[in-house]
Amino acid sequence: MVPYAPPESAAREKYRRKHPVAQFDIEILTALQAIVGESRVLTDAENLQHYGQDWTRFHQPSPAAALLPGSIEEVQAIVRIAAEHQLALVPSGGRTGLSAGSVAINGELVVALDRMNRIEGFNPIDRTVRCGPGVVTEQLQQFAEDRGLYYPVDFASSGSSQIGGNISTNAGGIKVIRHGMTRDWVAGLKLVTGTGELLDLNRGLIKNNAGYDLRHLVIGAEGTLGIVVEATMQLDRAPGDLAVMVLGVPDMRAVMHVLTAFQGEMQLSAFEFFSELALRKVVAHQDLQRPFATVTEYYALLEFEQGDERALEKAMALFEHCLEQGWVEDGTVSQSVAQAENLWRLREDISETITPWTPYKNDISTIISRVPDFLAEVEAVVNSKYPDFEIIWFGHIGDGNVHLNILKPEALGVDTFREQCGEVSKWVFEIVQRYGGSVSAEHGVGLLKKDYLQYSRSPLEIDIMKQIKLAFDPQGIMNPGKIFDL
Ligand SMILES: O=C(O)CC[C@@H](O)C(=O)O
Numbered sequence: 001m002v003p004y005a006p007p008e009s010a011a012r013e014k015y016r017r018k019h020p021v022a023q024f025d026i027e028i029l030t031a032l033q034a035i036v037g038e039s040r041v042l043t044d045a046e047n048l049q050h051y052g053q054d055w056t057r058f059h060q061p062s063p064a065a066a067l068l069p070g071s072i073e074e075v076q077a078i079v080r081i082a083a084e085h086q087l088a089l090v091p092s093g094g095r096t097g098l099s100a101g102s103v104a105i106n107g108e109l110v111v112a113l114d115r116m117n118r119i120e121g122f123n124p125i126d127r128t129v130r131c132g133p134g135v136v137t138e139q140l141q142q143f144a145e146d147r148g149l150y151y152p153v154d155f156a157s158s159g160s161s162q163i164g165g166n167i168s169t170n171a172g173g174i175k176v177i178r179h180g181m182t183r184d185w186v187a188g189l190k191l192v193t194g195t196g197e198l199l200d201l202n203r204g205l206i207k208n209n210a211g212y213d214l215r216h217l218v219i220g221a222e223g224t225l226g227i228v229v230e231a232t233m234q235l236d237r238a239p240g241d242l243a244v245m246v247l248g249v250p251d252m253r254a255v256m257h258v259l260t261a262f263q264g265e266m267q268l269s270a271f272e273f274f275s276e277l278a279l280r281k282v283v284a285h286q287d288l289q290r291p292f293a294t295v296t297e298y299y300a301l302l303e304f305e306q307g308d309e310r311a312l313e314k315a316m317a318l319f320e321h322c323l324e325q326g327w328v329e330d331g332t333v334s335q336s337v338a339q340a341e342n343l344w345r346l347r348e349d350i351s352e353t354i355t356p357w358t359p360y361k362n363d364i365s366t367i368i369s370r371v372p373d374f375l376a377e378v379e380a381v382v383n384s385k386y387p388d389f390e391i392i393w394f395g396h397i398g399d400g401n402v403h404l405n406i407l408k409p410e411a412l413g414v415d416t417f418r419e420q421c422g423e424v425s426k427w428v429f430e431i432v433q434r435y436g437g438s439v440s441a442e443h444g445v446g447l448l449k450k451d452y453l454q455y456s457r458s459p460l461e462i463d464i465m466k467q468i469k470l471a472f473d474p475q476g477i478m479n480p481g482k483i484f485d486l
């Protein structure tokens, strides 16, 4: 069979001729100031550093300016100016991304949506609410809770991450096993395209089979198709009290047995795992205790709705069964909300705890049943190639998504470290490819993983993605260089 080779499209050729982007000059600056107000066009070094980066620390931010629009119309006016002058735009939310999807390293204009943070139009019948892109995840969770409802997408950065960014990265988090990803909670969204036009996609409808669902193309597009300027978010019934169990597990196969046993009898709202080294780091650097004295290779964290006594009894019986089978060596269950929160912190605080080591992150997945073999192969490669590096494993094992973090040794420079990790990534991604997995399960591709996209996506898929981008953004001004180069 002849491998697919993308044809050179006229639109892509035109885009290439126009690049690189035009210079940001005083005339453009004045026009932008007229749109958002003088004080909302930021060009000082501190703000450029702040708005030009996310939580990754591998790139030096260097945007031309950061703009703080306050309305959909202002975003549209900014995009029209950018389109006229072929200026690249980088949409920016809570800047908690882990793939450099919202970093600006090429003199781009950052469009920071922090000011568009209103929650409006709560509809108790549809259980929907309209959010500006700058609404912080926790703000939406609290809004729902105040009305006896629930916004279930949750992760450690929910105190800073914003709905627009969550949509653009299709953020997942710790409850995906029960509640799905952000995609499952977006009932509608408004998007400003690369020509400054406004699309109103799906309008809150539950049933809408009138053609392609463009909303779902925008979700997870990392700002490459346009800027999300409003979203209608679905809310859910509030769960009852939640209990958290942490179990000490000898190996990955046993983790799978535990998952199967519990899922066979109970509805879990989370099933996470972390390694002994991850636990040791968290306990050493946070104000937390080990869950129990027994040391095991891995720990599984389960969450379930307590409902009545029976759920807890069932969970305890399953725990006993897992002990008898040798799948579990020790365990504990929360007796109060405070205890549940502390057990959660053992898992949720890992990412923040290891940040000072400038970790090289791999966010990979396969189908759940193949996780033990997948993980064993990845682990063998990583251990043989990085015998001196500290490796931290944790993640959403119930979704088949593991986070592999490699910690930078203090003596090694960031660039050398990144280079060395990049080399080994190829070996890891070859395994991912053989397993039909993903090189980015939940963090997105951004700048960090774009060289590896072909391990998860075929040339034809990538070519179709590029054509879709150009349909939304004919000049390629929307977050250029993220996910792929045109
Ligand atoms: O830091 C990481 O690698 C993962 C961050 C986040 O996705 C988590 O699951 O805690």
Ligand SMILES: [Zn+2]
Pocket (backbone or CB within 6 Å): 173, 395, 396, 403, 442
């Ligand atoms: Zn995660």
